[in-house]
Every structure is written in structure tokens, then in C-alpha cells.
């Protein structure tokens with residue numbers, strides 16, 4: 001195998017979209033260099049390639065945080081590194097966006113904890129256990145649809161279908177709207193990948209319109225559920241009352257968008273990366289298949305570490321402060337690169353080894369400990385486990401037949417397509 005092209009520290013430009021289309025090994029090598037030579041590195045803001053009618057004023061640039069210890073430290077100090085200033089994207093979110101994309105991920109206390117308190121009951125391990133059966137039957141249906149065909153696109157027909165169905169069922173979205181949800185969440189997280197936002201279209205308008213479509217879907221659903229409550233999450237949230245508080249319709253719509261986007265793209269990519277990784281590491285696959293239940297708990301964590309589906313989250317510095325010898329000023333943007341923290345040699349032994357038995361595995365794929373730690377982590381773990389349990393049981397020979405087609409994004413480590421073959425024998 002040829003060694004990946006290595007960039008010198010001065011040549012690395014995380015703001016250049018072309019960097020994110022380079023082969024994975026080259027990307028890994030660049031983050032290795034950053035961790036070792038410039039763990040808190042300054043970059044100018046990324047520029048949009050396409051014109052937009054929505055004005056985005058030029059920003060001050062950002063600091064890329066690439067070491068595990070620094071990502072952990074920033075995540076647990078929201079009073080110094082906040083989330084509520086101009087969104088969790090690198091470029092400040094234009095005002096127009098905050099209505100749809102202003103949910104808890106972009107909030108600080110006391111609003112954040114209030115919202116999180118209201119919604120968290122639906123995502124605790126007990127609740128997730130209670131939907132295990134429906135996750136199982138959803139996985140079965142998905143496999144039924146592709147089993148006899150002998151081949152399929154693993155991403156769009158298998159991996160993406162499970163989180164989509166689970167989250168839509170939880171919220172009470174009818175099956176006829178699944179494709180709308182799938183398409184709009186692709187647009188929101190694609191960051192202008194030409195497959196989802198065609199060349200020449202205004203990417204910011206596409207983003208805004210996608211948010212608008214999802215908000216409208218939620219508003220219709222909420223209006224119906226207000227009069228016809230059932231046992232879905234939408235009904236619960238509409239009537240949720242914690243210490244006399246409940247969600248307003250606007251809060252409900254933006255929470256719904258966050259859930260759809262956060263819950264779909266991430267879990268889908270973890271499941272897709274897993275198939276590719278298992279194919280590249282047949283020894284690991286055999287180990288897991290030989291004793292599925294015993295290996296599953298560590299396997300799932302390793303899949304999330306390996307895939308790091310969410311590449312980064314942003315925080316903004318609230319007051320002058322210091323971290324690992326670096327002085328930050330109020331207003332500085334810090335970008336937590338989870339993909340890099342998850343390969344940090346100071347924390348993970350042989351981090352480039354895919355090891356389903358890795359233990360301990362203090363990865364930050366779901367974020368590091370702190371108020372914003374992934375709300376859906378238990379659910380995602382269940383979905384990944386159930387999907388692979390069913391795949392190994394019903395189509396044990398499933399394997400990819402060509403290289404993954406990757407999403408062009410600096411935010412989601414996405415696989416758009418992964419052709420696979422399966423016989424069900």
C-alpha cells in the first residue's frame with residue numbers, strides 16, 4: 001500500500017472544501033500533524049463557492065481544536081465556551097436561520113436545560129428499551145425489501161431507512177412523508193454537495209427552504225395532535241409539562257428539525273461506515289459474528305469512534321481565557337474536531353486500528369461529557385446493534401461491492417452510496 005500524501009502543517013487548510021474530498025488516510029495524516037505540531041490552529045473562515053442572496057458577513061476565522069484533552073475541557077465548561085452565539089456552524093448563522101435551526105444545540109442555560117429537561121424523558125435508556133421491538137421490526141422490514149434482489153445501495157436502502165423510520169415513528173410522521181424528511185435532511189446537512197443542491201442553485205436558500213418544509217410538516221402534525229393526542233412524542237411534547245413549562249409551537253418545530261437531522265444522518269453514517277470497515281477488517285467481522293451479544297457493546301462504541309459521523313461542533317469563547325497555553329479572547333470561535341480527538345494517540349492505543357473489543361474507549365463521537373452530550377446516544381446505540389444483529393442473522397454474507405461514494409462535507413463524515421451484494425443464504 002502506498003503511504004498517504006502528507007501535508008506540512010503550513011499546507012493544511014481545513015477551510016478549503018477540497019481538503020474534505022481528499023482520501024481518508026490523507027485527512028487522518030493531516031490531523032495527526034495538527035495534533036502534534038499545532039493542536040490549536042487558526043484558520044480563516046470557509047468561503048461559499050456559490051452566490052447567495054442571503055448575506056453572510058465575513059467572520060473572524062476560528063481555532064481548530066484537535067486534541068482529545070482540549071475537546072473534553074471545552075465541552076465541560078459551557079460558561080467559558082458557549083453554544084448560543086450564532087449557532088454551531090463555523091460561519092455565523094444568518095438571522096433568518098435561527099427560527100428553524102435555533103433548537104437546544106444552539107442554546108445555553110437556562111433555556112438549554114429547560115428544553116432538555118422537557119424532552120429528555122423520551123430518550124432515556126428505559127424509553128429506548130421500550131421501542132426495541134419496533135426497531136427490530138423496522139430492521140426486519142428493511143432487510144425483507146432488499147433480500148431477494150441480491151444487491152442494493154446499502155446507504156439509501158438499508159442504513160438510512162432505519163433511523164428515518166424510528167424517528168418518524170416516534171414523532172408520528174406518516175410513511176408518505178418519509179421521502180420528504182429524507183431529502184430535506186440531506187439538503188440541510190449536505191453543505192452544498194452537488195447531489196443534493198444542484199450546481200448553480202443558491203445553497204443557503206436551499207438550506208432555508210428545507211428547514212421551512214420540515215417546520216411546516218411539524219406544524220401540521222402538531223396542530224392535528226393538539227386535538228387528537230396519541231402516544232407519539234409529538235403529542236407528549238405538546239402536552240409535556242415540567243414544573244409548569246411546555247414547548248411552544250416554534251420550539252417544537254425547531255426541536256423536530258434538530259431531531260430529524262441529528263438523528264438521521266449520524267446513525268445512518270455510523271451503520272454505513274461499519275459495513276465498509278467490517279469488509280476491510282474481516283477478522284473483526286468474524287469475531288463479532290461468532291459471539292454477537294458479547295461483542296456488541298464494545299463494537300458499537302468502536303463503530304462510532306471509527307466513523308466519527310459528526311466531524312465538529314462549535315463553541316464561542318465568552319471571556320478571555322487560557323487553554324493548554326493558548327490565550328483566547330472573548331468572541332473567538334473554537335471548533336471541536338471530534339474526528340481528530342477520536343484518533344488521539346495520547347488517549348487511544350494504536351488509534352488507526354479498528355478494534356471491536358477496544359476497552360476502554362473514551363471516544364467523543366457523541367460529543368464529550370457536558371450539557372450538550374448527544375441526547376440520542378442510547379437510541380443510536382440500539383439502532384446500530386439491532387441493525388447488525390439482524391443483518392448477521394438474515395443476510396450474513398452482505399458485503400460492499402465497491403468503494404463508498406463520500407459526501408462532500410466538512411461537517412458530516414458521510415457516505416452517500418455503498419453498493420453491496422447479499423444472498424440471504
Ligand code: HEM
Nearest residue numbers: 104105262263266267270310313366367372374375376380
Ligand atoms: C451515531 C449516531 C449519532 C452521533 C455520532 C451523534 C453525535 C452528536 C454530537 C457530536 C452532538 C453534539 C455534542 C456536543 O455539542 O457536545 C450531538 C447532539 C445531539 N444529538 Fe446526536 N448523534 C447521534 C445520534 C442521535 C440520535 C439518534 C438523535 C435523536 C433522535 C440525536 C439527537 C441529538 C440532539 C437532540 C443533540 C443536541 C443535544 C443538546 O444540545 O443538548 N443524535 N449528537
